[in-house]
Every structure is written in structure tokens, then in C-alpha cells.
Amino acid sequence: MELAAVVGFAAAFTVAATPDGTDWLRFAILAAGATVHIQLTQRQEERRRNRTKTVLIDLIAVWVFPAILVLPATLAVLLVVLIRVQRWFTARRPPHNFIFSSISHSLAAALAGLSYASLHPQDWHSVTALGSLREFGLVLIAAAVYEGVQVLYVGGILALSGPRPTVRTVLGSKADNLLEAITTGLGAVTAVLLVTMPPTVVIMAVVTVFFNRLAELDQLQDDVVTDPKTGLLNMRGWSESAERALERISRADGNLAMLMIDLDHFKWINDSFGHPAGDDVLGAVAKALGEVTRPADIVGRFGGEEFLVLLPDADAAAAQVAAERVRNTIAHLRIDTTDKRGAQTTITDRTTSIGVAVFPLHAATLASLMQAADAAVYEAKENGRNQVRFARPVTQ
Structure with a gap:
């Protein structure tokens, strides 16, 4: 799987544009927002990870997905690396597992960025009301590629490694996937703010901290009605x-x-x-x-x-x-x-x-x-x- 990822990175990086000053500024804004989010939710995320028995839905799509839409693939992958390095201190997982999941996030970002760029999106500053429908469709395609690559890369390995895999253990529950969809949607909003009013991205940093807390509360509510030994309802x-x-x-x-x-x-x-x-x-x-x-x-x-x-x-x-x-x-x-x-x-x-x-x-x-x-x-x-x-x- 990692060898296959190398091919995907090579394809994305070969056609990626060379970052300019605006790209680096946007990268810095996203990196700062992601760092604030990670550092302020470190304890909450650690508790979520300790309670999760199946697939953990990370919330970093709020920052990675806008990078896919507005930055070259090289910077989008670099952002994932910076985020994952910070996540290492809360993940507490075997290094090979952590590296594997980090590659899955990076590859998903690279291929989603490649797919989006190949569709020739317009400059959002000049897009018309009717043209915005096309741009919205392109965003949905990029989101589908971003989520689909992770499902195939991580879910495929989980399906092969378990003796009797189930949809829940491989893909997570409906609530997990709804959480991922909402997080990716927030990432699209972050991209719009980043392009039109960059200072307002700070609002998303506050929103993600609050959203992380809501995810933990939802998990706690599930724990109250779940039997820990079997995963069934108590x-x-x-x-x-x-x-x-x-x-x-x-x-x-x-x-x-x-x-x-x-x-x-x-x-x-x-x-x-x-x-x-x-x-x-x-x-x-x-x-x-x-x-x-x-x-x-x-x-x-x-x-x-x-x-x-x-x-x-x-x-x-x-x-x-x-x-x-x-x-x-x-x-x-x-x-x-x-x-x-x-x-x-x-x-x-x-x-x-x-x-x-x-x-x-x-x-x-x-x-x-x-x-x-x-x-x-x-x-x-x-x-x-x-x-x-x-x-x-x-x-x-």
C-alpha cells in the first residue's frame, strides 16, 4: 500500500504548481489554525481515542480540505505532515500504524488536489452566481475523492486484516461518517473564508474547538448506553x-x-x-x-x-x-x-x-x-x- 502511495504522490507532485507568496501565506494561516485546534483539544482528543474501539474519525479535514482546494498538492501534503506530527503526542499508537494512517491522509489530500486541479476550477473572486453551481460540484467531487481514497486505503487493510470484518469495524458507524462529512463541509467553508477574507479563518479555529467538544459529548452519550465488553446496548x-x-x-x-x-x-x-x-x-x-x-x-x-x-x-x-x-x-x-x-x-x-x-x-x-x-x-x-x-x- 505504501509503494502504491509513492506512485500517487509522484503523479500529484509532478503536475502541482510551484507555490507562490499567496500560497505560502494561506498555508501559514491554515497551519496556525490547525495548531490552535490541536493544542486546545489535545486532552479531548486523547479521551476520544482511548474510548474508540473501531475506526476513529479525525477532525483534521477542517484544515486539510481547504488546502486541497486552494493550495498546490505539495503544500497540502506538507500541512498534513505538520498536523500528524502534532497528533503523534495524543495518538499513542504503534509507529507503523501511525505512519500508515498518516500516509493515507497525505495520499488522500494529494489525489483529491490532483483531481480538483484537473477539472480547471475558476477563480472564486470572479465566479458568477450560475458559475458557482459548477464550482460547488467540483468541490463535491474533490470531497468524494478525499474520502474515497481514505476508505479504500484504510478500510481495505482493515477488511483484509480482520477474520470477520463488518461494515462498522471497517468503515465506522453512520454517526462516524456523518461526523466526517460535516467536518469536510466545514473545510469547504474554511476554504471560502481563506480566499475571500483570510482573517476570518480564526472563527473556524474557535468553531473546531467547540465542534471537537460536541464530538466528545456525543461519544460520552454513546458510552452511557453501551456495554463495554460487547459493544451492544446495555x-x-x-x-x-x-x-x-x-x-x-x-x-x-x-x-x-x-x-x-x-x-x-x-x-x-x-x-x-x-x-x-x-x-x-x-x-x-x-x-x-x-x-x-x-x-x-x-x-x-x-x-x-x-x-x-x-x-x-x-x-x-x-x-x-x-x-x-x-x-x-x-x-x-x-x-x-x-x-x-x-x-x-x-x-x-x-x-x-x-x-x-x-x-x-x-x-x-x-x-x-x-x-x-x-x-x-x-x-x-x-x-x-x-x-x-x-x-x-x-x-x-
């Missing part, structure tokens, strides 16, 4: 989402099902392989549940070795199919982990007892649905485990 987050879904279904006179999933003999895993192995099993099951459920389904960790799945718009027949799919999927998992002595081992053939309760057949409230599903789980365990059992219909 009981607080799951209950809030489930209550909203139940209210909607109740108003529409629809159906809704709940699965309570209990891993059989989970204590044996902890006793035989150690608690880290037990955590690996929980993580593997959580990932499997995310893969075999629908986007609208609400998946959470109930506690210990128990999970909950709410199935909106699902009747008893659909719930039966979903529960069996979950049971079979977990039974076929091969979980690579370590034993008590740290040796590599694989855990297989895990069974699951699943209790199912359907609204309004078995209960009318979330709490009573959980109670009914829990009773069904105990019935499944008492009858030999590794099976799906339905709750008993509510009596009038």
Missing part, C-alpha cells in the same frame, strides 16, 4: 429503545417479539479457560447477533451471559425462525481465544437456551415481556437446554 440503552419500539407497535396494533438468549454452561468456560476467554465468547456472540438480526432489531446485553433481542413487527412464526437462526449461528461459532496459560485455543459447540415472548400474545408491557421470556428460558434449561421455548399465553 440495559439502559436497550430499555429506552425497546420502550419506544413497543409504544409505536402498540399504537399501530402490530406485533413485536422478544428473545432472551442465555448461553449454556457459561461458567464452565470461565472455569476451564479463564475469564478473558469468557469475554471473547461474549464478544463473538454479540458480533454474531449483529450479523443475523435485522437493522431494525434492537440487540442488547441483559447481563452476565444473557442477551436480549427485540423484533419489531414480528409475530410468533417470525420469532421462531429468528430464534432458531440465532441458536444455530451460535452453535457453529469457532471462537479463537487463549486458555489460562495464554496458549491459543478455539472454543466451539456452544449451545444456547432461548426464551421467546410475543406482544400482545404473552404480555402487554416491556417488563412483563421480559418476565415472560425469562420464564421461557428457565423452561428451556429445565428441559435439556439448547432449544427455543415460547412463553405461556397471558390469561385474561
Whole structure:
């Protein structure tokens, strides 16, 4: 990948214009703004990085993207290097990983700048109202190249390096990508300010500090409702989402099902392989549940070795199919982990007892649905485990 990047840099630098005095002045303004942003948000960014388990969306596009639009590719890449050098002190990542991601940012800037310049943009000082539509389209193309190169360069490696990559682990969540899109949009605004009223770029420095704080608060809100071991919703987050879904279904006179999933003999895993192995099993099951459920389904960790799945718009027949799919999927998992002595081992053939309760057949409230599903789980365990059992219909 790094050899391929060399080719990309050579192509961009060969056709890049020689920087003049205006270019260097704009470069200095962007470098100063980026430095203020980085230094004032150093602690916040460090906390964000420590809490992030998948792809981290950096906020440097506010400064890099305007460089792509108004500076030669050589200066745009130099700006990325200056920013990344400062980021080294908060990244706390292995050097080879940090260098790789730095190259991805630099290559994205170089190729986006090359693409933008090849489209022959007009001078923004003389552009007409109608012509501004064309210029806006060119900005969107540059943004697409900038984001696309990073997705291919970093996402491709993440997809190849993981045993079972998912869209979230490779590309980040919808919220992550929305954050990246907004940051790139702010970068376009910064470019306009830089060309028309350079002193006002200081406003963007203030905005980015505030925006960095909002990103941290959003992440903290996610942490409040997320189970740290599995990445699923914890009981607080799951209950809030489930209550909203139940209210909607109740108003529409629809159906809704709940699965309570209990891993059989989970204590044996902890006793035989150690608690880290037990955590690996929980993580593997959580990932499997995310893969075999629908986007609208609400998946959470109930506690210990128990999970909950709410199935909106699902009747008893659909719930039966979903529960069996979950049971079979977990039974076929091969979980690579370590034993008590740290040796590599694989855990297989895990069974699951699943209790199912359907609204309004078995209960009318979330709490009573959980109670009914829990009773069904105990019935499944008492009858030999590794099976799906339905709750008993509510009596009038």
C-alpha cells in the first residue's frame, strides 16, 4: 500500500504548481489554525481515542480540505505532515500504524488536489452566481475523492486484516461518517473564508474547538448506553429503545417479539479457560447477533451471559425462525481465544437456551415481556437446554 502511495504522490507532485507568496501565506494561516485546534483539544482528543474501539474519525479535514482546494498538492501534503506530527503526542499508537494512517491522509489530500486541479476550477473572486453551481460540484467531487481514497486505503487493510470484518469495524458507524462529512463541509467553508477574507479563518479555529467538544459529548452519550465488553446496548440503552419500539407497535396494533438468549454452561468456560476467554465468547456472540438480526432489531446485553433481542413487527412464526437462526449461528461459532496459560485455543459447540415472548400474545408491557421470556428460558434449561421455548399465553 505504501509503494502504491509513492506512485500517487509522484503523479500529484509532478503536475502541482510551484507555490507562490499567496500560497505560502494561506498555508501559514491554515497551519496556525490547525495548531490552535490541536493544542486546545489535545486532552479531548486523547479521551476520544482511548474510548474508540473501531475506526476513529479525525477532525483534521477542517484544515486539510481547504488546502486541497486552494493550495498546490505539495503544500497540502506538507500541512498534513505538520498536523500528524502534532497528533503523534495524543495518538499513542504503534509507529507503523501511525505512519500508515498518516500516509493515507497525505495520499488522500494529494489525489483529491490532483483531481480538483484537473477539472480547471475558476477563480472564486470572479465566479458568477450560475458559475458557482459548477464550482460547488467540483468541490463535491474533490470531497468524494478525499474520502474515497481514505476508505479504500484504510478500510481495505482493515477488511483484509480482520477474520470477520463488518461494515462498522471497517468503515465506522453512520454517526462516524456523518461526523466526517460535516467536518469536510466545514473545510469547504474554511476554504471560502481563506480566499475571500483570510482573517476570518480564526472563527473556524474557535468553531473546531467547540465542534471537537460536541464530538466528545456525543461519544460520552454513546458510552452511557453501551456495554463495554460487547459493544451492544446495555440495559439502559436497550430499555429506552425497546420502550419506544413497543409504544409505536402498540399504537399501530402490530406485533413485536422478544428473545432472551442465555448461553449454556457459561461458567464452565470461565472455569476451564479463564475469564478473558469468557469475554471473547461474549464478544463473538454479540458480533454474531449483529450479523443475523435485522437493522431494525434492537440487540442488547441483559447481563452476565444473557442477551436480549427485540423484533419489531414480528409475530410468533417470525420469532421462531429468528430464534432458531440465532441458536444455530451460535452453535457453529469457532471462537479463537487463549486458555489460562495464554496458549491459543478455539472454543466451539456452544449451545444456547432461548426464551421467546410475543406482544400482545404473552404480555402487554416491556417488563412483563421480559418476565415472560425469562420464564421461557428457565423452561428451556429445565428441559435439556439448547432449544427455543415460547412463553405461556397471558390469561385474561
